[in-house]
Amino acid sequence: MTPLSQYLFLSTLLFAIGFAGVVTRRNAVIVLVGIEFMLNAANLNFIAFWRYGVSGAAPTGIMAVMFSIAIAAAEAAVGLALIIAVYRHRKTTQLEKLDTLKG
Amino acid sequence: MPNNISFYIFAVGVLATATAAMRLRNPVHCALAAAAAFAGLAVIYFQLDAEFISFAQLLIYVGAISILVIFAVLLTRGSDIQPGVELASPHWLTGLAIAVLVAFVIAVPVCSSSFGEKIAPKMTVAPVKLIGEELMTRYLFPLETMGLLLTVALIGAAVIALREPEESEIRNPKSEIRKQPTTEELVAEVQP
Amino acid sequence: MNNLDQIFVYAKYWLLSQLPGGVQSLVSIVLDIIAIIAVFGTCFALTTILERKGLGRIQNRYGPNRVGPCGLLQPMADAIKMLTKEDIVPFAADKVVHYLAPLVLTVPIWLAFSVIPFGREMSAIDLDAGVLFFFAVGGASELAVFMAGWSSRNKYSLVGAMRAIAQMISYEVPLVLATIPVIMLSGSLNLNKIVEAQSGYAFGVAQWNVFTPWGFAGFFLFLIAATAESNRSPFDLPEGESEIIAGFLTEYSGFKYALFFLGEYLGLFAVTALSVTLFLGGWHAPLQVLEFLPSWFCFFVKFAAIIAVFIWVRGTVPRLRFDQLLNFSWRFLVPLTLVNLLVAVVWHFTSLGAGLDQSLRWLISAAMIVPAYVYFGRALSPNRPTRIYQYAE
Numbered sequence A: 001m002t003p004l005s006q007y008l009f010l011s012t013l014l015f016a017i018g019f020a021g022v023v024t025r026r027n028a029v030i031v032l033v034g035i036e037f038m039l040n041a042a043n044l045n046f047i048a049f050w051r052y053g054v055s056g057a058a059p060t061g062i063m064a065v066m067f068s069i070a071i072a073a074a075e076a077a078v079g080l081a082l083i084i085a086v087y088r089h090r091k092t093t094q095l096e097k098l099d100t101l102k103g
Numbered sequence B: 001m002p003n004n005i006s007f008y009i010f011a012v013g014v015l016a017t018a019t020a021a022m023r024l025r026n027p028v029h030c031a032l033a034a035a036a037a038f039a040g041l042a043v044i045y046f047q048l049d050a051e052f053i054s055f056a057q058l059l060i061y062v063g064a065i066s067i068l069v070i071f072a073v074l075l076t077r078g079s080d081i082q083p084g085v086e087l088a089s090p091h092w093l094t095g096l097a098i099a100v101l102v103a104f105v106i107a108v109p110v111c112s113s114s115f116g117e118k119i120a121p122k123m124t125v126a127p128v129k130l131i132g133e134e135l136m137t138r139y140l141f142p143l144e145t146m147g148l149l150l151t152v153a154l155i156g157a158a159v160i161a162l163r164e165p166e167e168s169e170i171r172n173p174k175s176e177i178r179k180q181p182t183t184e185e186l187v188a189e190v191q192p
Numbered sequence C: 001m002n003n004l005d006q007i008f009v010y011a012k013y014w015l016l017s018q019l020p021g022g023v024q025s026l027v028s029i030v031l032d033i034i035a036i037i038a039v040f041g042t043c044f045a046l047t048t049i050l051e052r053k054g055l056g057r058i059q060n061r062y063g064p065n066r067v068g069p070c071g072l073l074q075p076m077a078d079a080i081k082m083l084t085k086e087d088i089v090p091f092a093a094d095k096v097v098h099y100l101a102p103l104v105l106t107v108p109i110w111l112a113f114s115v116i117p118f119g120r121e122m123s124a125i126d127l128d129a130g131v132l133f134f135f136a137v138g139g140a141s142e143l144a145v146f147m148a149g150w151s152s153r154n155k156y157s158l159v160g161a162m163r164a165i166a167q168m169i170s171y172e173v174p175l176v177l178a179t180i181p182v183i184m185l186s187g188s189l190n191l192n193k194i195v196e197a198q199s200g201y202a203f204g205v206a207q208w209n210v211f212t213p214w215g216f217a218g219f220f221l222f223l224i225a226a227t228a229e230s231n232r233s234p235f236d237l238p239e240g241e242s243e244i245i246a247g248f249l250t251e252y253s254g255f256k257y258a259l260f261f262l263g264e265y266l267g268l269f270a271v272t273a274l275s276v277t278l279f280l281g282g283w284h285a286p287l288q289v290l291e292f293l294p295s296w297f298c299f300f301v302k303f304a305a306i307i308a309v310f311i312w313v314r315g316t317v318p319r320l321r322f323d324q325l326l327n328f329s330w331r332f333l334v335p336l337t338l339v340n341l342l343v344a345v346v347w348h349f350t351s352l353g354a355g356l357d358q359s360l361r362w363l364i365s366a367a368m369i370v371p372a373y374v375y376f377g378r379a380l381s382p383n384r385p386t387r388i389y390q391y392a393e
Helices: A004-024 A028-052 A060-090 B002-023 B027-047 B051-075 B092-112 B128-136 B140-161 B167-171 B183-190 C007-017 C021-058 C074-084 C095-115 C130-138 C140-151 C155-186 C191-197 C213-229 C254-279 C295-316 C322-350 C358-380
Strands: none
Touching (some): A004 A028, A004 B002, A028 A060, A060 B051, B002 B027, B027 C140, B051 C155, C095 C130, C095 C140, C095 C254, C130 C140, C130 C191, C130 C254, C155 C191, C213 C254, C213 C358, C254 C295
């Protein structure tokens, strides 16, 4: 059986990859994908801790992840709708060009 | 040991496809790589005996969110890549440094903790029935809230992405809408 | 009788007992896989020839009758033709994605067969969330269709792929909603348990889900959604030849095209097998007196019957227009499945000692579903012209 730390390492790396994508990419859609990766890394942690935890019988981790997935779905839908709406006005999804609100 | 080997295979697969999703030039390729990464994670959930979550992950991430991302890319013409346009933002080096730092900060406590020796307790797969009962009793309020949130998100997304009427249409809305021909007119058209 | 029923199970265990203990679990898995591939591969070959012959008869012609006796070897000829054809990849195509698309379509669909019980004790894996697994692996087909359409760099391919995705997403909602009453009243997502829940006989007739009002309505809603989900006529707009050549298949040839063809039929088989399991009692015999029949035989008879219905529908019903297609799903099927959910709830709670007569339960259910059917059916075509008999005076 794989030790718990392996799963935590995987989730750490996944989180870092998602984070790197969020802070380095210019395309807003790809930034959203990066955020999804970060959420997934957190989900993996939930599942791993639940599996290796003491509370075995109660599906606590599963519940947390289920709600997290639902939130991710809502977030993706609204986020992508926003990106499309912004694109319609500004004809770009490049994040640096969307700085009108900057003081 | 087969469990261990397959874990490493899928872990490497997830990391590779995730990196590809963040690095590739064409956003459609990024979305496809992301879908592969999500599917790999579903397999890892399955190994962790979280059967239900694994299938939900496949259904929602691969079946829905990836498709949504692809549609967004196509609708924003993100797949037309001009050769001159930079892929990364101007401060990408700083961002990358911060990301590495974040990874480091999380990895250090993982290494120094005693999780390494921790071995999973023997357990059977959490039955779906138990999940359902918990959802209907202990987690009823979050569940209802989630339903509300999803409804709001659905309507909100539809409203935001709705095409706004052109200005000329606002001024005189009738002119743009073509009158539907009546039955008599249609018949008159057909008849010689 | 029992021996014949379990013949394949016994054969598998006999084979396993000849092997050393170490490899038994691995060989057991491989045997299951080989059995599924062999059976449904044969089904694929047989269905293509029977479909062509059946369509031919419907259209007043013979259909293929040159190769072998009665043209039965036609699938072999087709396969040889497909395999020997040149595999053309467009110059501008995205080569990797173009290559992967047929694989992404075909491989997950094989997985869907693993949870279906083909007979007593005859399901490859007994998953607790079997129905969810079935729909989860089906999710990959949308991605595959997009990959095929987008990577071909062809307008028709892209339009076809976009149509296919819009259609699949729209019809997945009623497909899943139609299964929910079954899951609710069987109290399980496990397909074996759903079959078990339909095992009884009342007055010698089986108690399948299709013999209840919600099951009856649900079965037809499921079949319609399944037809659309597997891109079959009258919902075959993604490949509407008259408009967009062959949709997302336009730039595929040779073996890759054959894989798409295979994937499409396998999707049809999978969803048919699921409908048999959910609504037609799985491997149970229809009448108590027929219980001596082997369970797998009952399953495949029902399976073949539904496939025949699909062929019949394909030969009979004209293709829809695209706006009609989407309206049909969102304004007709989805509301009806939701009403059907309510019917299932009423059916469930009236059985709990309320002392209601069986026919009264039927009446209440019908009073809920029939007006909804009429109302949503009428609302589909709001300004429907009154029929004018122009040439029939």
